[in-house]
Amino acid sequence: MAMSMCSTQAWNILHHFPLKSPNHPVSLPFYKTHSDFSPLSTFPHLNNNSTPTHLSFKASSSSSSSFSVRSAEYTEETATKEKFQTSLSLPGCSTSLSLLGTGYREKVFAIIGVKVYAAGLYVNPSILSTLSTWKGQSASEIQENSALFNLIFQAPLEKSLQIVLVRDIDGKTFWDALDDAISPRIKTATPVDETALSTFRSIFQGRSLKKGTLIFLTWLDPSKMLVCVSSDGIPSSVDATIESENVTSALFDVFFGDAPVSPSLKNSAANGLATMLK
Numbered sequence: 636m637a638m639s640m641c642s643t644q645a646w647n648i649l650h651h652f653p654l655k656s657p658n659h660p661v662s663l664p665f666y667k668t669h670s671d672f673s674p675l676s677t678f679p680h681l682n683n684n685s686t687p688t689h690l691s692f693k694a695s696s697s698s699s700s701s702f703s704v705r706s707a708e709y710t711e712e713t714a715t716k717e718k719f720q721t722s723l724s725l726p727g728c729s730t731s732l733s734l735l736g737t738g739y740r741e742k743v744f745a746i747i748g749v750k751v752y753a754a755g756l757y758v759n760p761s762i763l764s765t766l767s768t769w770k771g772q773s774a775s776e777i778q779e780n781s782a783l784f785n786l787i788f789q790a791p792l793e794k795s796l797q798i799v800l801v802r803d804i805d806g807k808t809f810w811d812a813l814d815d816a817i818s819p820r821i822k823t824a825t826p827v828d829e830t831a832l833s834t835f836r837s838i839f840q841g842r843s844l845k846k847g848t849l850i851f852l853t854w855l856d857p858s859k860m861l862v863c864v865s866s867d868g869i870p871s872s873v874d875a876t877i878e879s880e881n882v883t884s885a886l887f888d889v890f891f892g893d894a895p896v897s898p899s900l901k902n903s904a905a906n907g908l909a910t911m912l913k
Contacts, residue, residue, distance in 0.1 A: 708721060710737060712738070712755070714739045714899070715739050715799070717799045719734055719755040720869075721734050723757065724869075725795055725853055725863065725870070726871060726872055727793075727853060727855060728793045728795070732793060733757060733759075733760050735755075735904050735908070736903030736907040737755040738753070738897045738898070738899030738900025739751075739754065739900070740752050740900075750801050751800075751802065752799055752800050753801060754797065754897055754900050755900075756795075756796055756797075757794065757795045757796075761792055762787060762792045766786060766908070766912060769912050770913070772909060774909035776909075781891075784887075784901075788854065788887045789857055791857070793853060793854065793855055794854050795853040796853075797849060797850070797851055798850040798851075799847065799849055800846055800848045802846050803846050805844070806841060806842030806844050807840055809839055809844055810835070810838075816896060817885045817889060818885075820889070821881045825879075827881075828879045828882055830879070831881075831882040832879075834877060835875065837875070838875050845866060849866075849870070850862070850863070851863040851870060852886065857883065857884065859876065859877070859878050860876070860878075860882075860886070862874050
């Protein structure tokens with residue numbers, strides 16, 4: 636369905652999610668850092684003093700707090716006020732996944748930051764066993780070195796990115812923006828890659844994505860990813876399966892590579908990992 640001239644003009648402000656963080660100095664203040672989420676609430680077995688069945692949280696009074704509200708069930712991302720469950724079960728996953736960190740995607744236009752979506756990274760708790768060599772690393776060391784995030788991607792354990800739209804978006808426009816980020820990261824697309832991209836595209840073509848829509852991108856292993864879209868809470872079925880390591884790794888790099896489209900998400904995840912690996 637064709638977008639109205641008004642909505643098209645409005646989305647022209649938003650729809651190109653850049654491959655790199657903006658370099659213009661006025662853009663930088665709008666990429667806020669959210670880093671004080673404690674993964675010990677999500678991975679209680681890492682805290683020798685915690686009891687998994689009696690989790691409790693308090694609202695933080697720090698002005699640099701990542702989240703204004705915490706509970707045993709959810710964490711609120713302050714910039715968008717979107718709530719993320721601290722653990723959830725998704726179609727195709729062998730176990731519940733735990734929240735590692737959250738952030739948001741923001742497009743800066745004429746020095747005004749316009750938020751597009753909130754996002755949260757969930758991982759299979761067993762993934763920690765693959766990261767023992769990183770014990771003692773600081774959040775900045777983790778964030779600046781892509782090796783740890785590469786290990787997380789390569790691990791044959793589930794990890795999922797939950798996207799929560801904070802504005803109405805035409806499905807085709809959402810896909811075009813995503814494709815603009817994925818395609819340049821694939822040097823030479825193979826027939827397998829083209830098929831995977833076509834399948835990915837078909838999920839969003841002709842679909843209206845309303846504010847509050849949930850999109851889950853769940854990596855089962857490095858070459859297989861499930862896509863779920865739901866306008867009514869946590870999905871119970873899978874919309875499509877993407878089977879191409881080039882495509883799935885490119886998408887992971889979009890969010891957790893050296894030039895992430897949501898710096899706040901990667902920063903929060905790095906802080907969470909640093910806390911877990913102390």
